[in-house]
Amino acid sequence: MEFVTYEVxxxxxxxxxxxxxxxxxxxxxxxxxLDEAFSSVDLNTVRALVLTGAGDKSFVAGADIGEMxxxxxxxxxxxxxxGNDVFRKIETFPIPVIAAVNxxxxxxxxxxxxxxxxxxxxxxxxxxxxxxxxxxxxxFGGTQRLARLVGAGMAKQLIYTARNIxxxxxxxxxxxxxxxxxxxxxxxxQVKTAQENLMAVALKMAQTIAANAPIAVRNCKKAxxxxxxxxxxxxxxIEEKLFGDCFETEDQKAGMGNFLKKKDDPTKVKVVEFLxx
Ligand code: CO8
Numbered sequence: 001m002e003f004v005t006y007e008v009x010x011x012x013x014x015x016x017x018x019x020x021x022x023x024x025x026x027x028x029x030x031x032x033x034l035d036e037a038f039s040s041v042d043l044n045t046v047r048a049l050v051l052t053g054a055g056d057k058s059f060v061a062g063a064d065i066g067e068m069x070x071x072x073x074x075x076x077x078x079x080x081x082x083g084n085d086v087f088r089k090i091e092t093f094p095i096p097v098i099a100a101v102n103x104x105x106x107x108x109x110x111x112x113x114x115x116x117x118x119x120x121x122x123x124x125x126x127x128x129x130x131x132x133x134x135x136x137x138x139x140f141g142g143t144q145r146l147a148r149l150v151g152a153g154m155a156k157q158l159i160y161t162a163r164n165i166x167x168x169x170x171x172x173x174x175x176x177x178x179x180x181x182x183x184x185x186x187x188x189x190q191v192k193t194a195q196e197n198l199m200a201v202a203l204k205m206a207q208t209i210a211a212n213a214p215i216a217v218r219n220c221k222k223a224x225x226x227x228x229x230x231x232x233x234x235x236x237x238i239e240e241k242l243f244g245d246c247f248e249t250e251d252q253k254a255g256m257g258n259f260l261k262k263k264d265d266p267t268k269v270k271v272v273e274f275l276x277x
Contacts, residue, residue, distance in 0.1 A: 004033035005054075006040060011210035012203060013046040018054040023061035026108045026140075028082065030064075035086050043094055047210035047217070050202045051090070051116055052100040053109075056195040059101040059125065060109030063140065076139070083108060083140035087115035092225065094218050096209050100202035101125045101176065102195050106164065111138060114145035117221065119176040120202050121167050122194040127175055128164030148228070150174055213251035219243075 003019045015037045017024045024030075041049065053059040063083065071079060090097055090112070099105075099113040101121035110127045113119050121127075129138045129146065137143060138159060147155035150173045158165065167179045180201045183192040192200065209217060219242040227235035246252045258268045 001033040001036060003030045004037045006037045008042075008046060009203065010207070011045065011047040012206040013041055013049045014203075015049060015051050016054055017052070017060055020053075020055040020058070022064065023058035023104060024053040024055070024109070025061050025064045026083065026112070027064035027067045028079070031082050031086050035089065038086075038089055038093060041093075041095075047095055047214050048206035049093070049095060049097045050100050050199070050206050051097055051112070052199065052202070053102055056102060056122075056124075056193065058104040058109070059099070059121075060106075060112055061104045062107030062109050062130070065134065068136075076136075080139040083111070087112055087141050091115040094221070095214075096206075096217065096221055098202050098206055100198050101127075102198055106130055107138065107142070108140045111140040111142045111145065114149060114175075115141060118205070120178045120180060120198060120205070121170065121176045122198040123167050123179050123181045124194060125167045125170065125176075125179075126164045127170045128162065129159045130162045130164065132160065133162040146175075213246075213249070213255055215249045215251055216246055219245060 003017065005016045005018050007014050007016075015034070017026075017030060017034070019025065019027075019030060063079075068076070068079065096118065097116040099116035099119045101113050101119055103122065103124055103126070105113050105121070105125060105127045107128075107130055110129055113127075129142045131138045131142070138146070143155075143159065146158065149155075150158075154173050165173075165175075167176065170176045171179050178201065180194060180198040182190050182194045183197045183200075185191050223239045223242045226238050230238070261268055
């Protein structure tokens with residue numbers, strides 16, 4: 001792949017959009033390669049993913065404006081569907097995906113981050129949906145996911161005004177979970193840049209997730225995602241079913257069995273040792 005890299009670090013996979021000359025803008029090829037990268041994840045061994053952009057300036061500066069500039073109505077719709085299909089694949093991917101947002105997350109960049117489960121950003125990050133300034137609407141899920149994440153009023157304000165917001169405001173409105181700055185030692189010397197620290201924090205969170213019972217984690221993602229799409233009566237039924245499924249897993253037996261044993265019992269096992277039922 002030319003514009004997307006995939007590496008595995010223990011039980012955590014890292015997918016990087018690597019087109020820094022265009023600030024990691026999403027053209028058709030990048031979207032195809034992202035699709036391929038997610039398809040290549042070995043779900044028997046990888047339990048959480050981090051999605052980031054190459055370089056220290058931009059996560060993703062949007063869909064590729066050059067490629068979009070000459071599209072017809074039908075081609076525009078098809079391009080929107082191409083992005084939506086990939087982003088929906090990320091959103092419904094069986095394991096959690098953390099977006100490590102290292103700079104600009106504009107238009108399609110903000111939208112791809114919102115298809116991830118969790119967003120962490122560096123303190124130089126900027127988010128926004130600048131589409132109406134370009135004569136288009138957000139077309140990779142922005143009108144839908146931004147409203148669901150930050151509420152319809154705030155989403156409408158951001159989308160209608162096309163105003164970019166900085167990391168602290170993104171944190172305040174709930175668009176990101178955490179903002180990461182450079183790490184400094186006690187003497188005030190920089191130990192890690194904000195970008196390095198961002199990846200360290202994202203990887204640590206991914207490793208924490210990966211150390212928990214994997215089927216339970218997957219079922220939580222499914223329950224939250226699917227429950228949000230239906231009314232509460234149906235949502236609690238989805239939860240009950242996925243909760244019940246856990247009682248057929250080794251993880252549940254080991255996890256609860258451990259709790260009931262004495263602290264120093266040598267027969268205690270880690271739930272993470274079990275992946276399958
Ligand atoms: N598409 C293509 N190329 C881009 C993009 C982009 N979105 N963003 C940056 N680039 C390129 C620039 O053209 C430039 O290339 P070159 O060096 O060859 O001239 C290079 O990246 C560096 O960019 P700048 O020189 O502009 O860097 P600055 O630091 O001056 O500015 C900005 C950085 C502020 C991020 C600026 O590049 C910018 O405003 N970029 C565009 C941001 C934007 O409007 N994004 C939204 C695009 S629309 C969108 O995403 C719609 C999604 C839904 C699509 C649905 C389809 C139907």
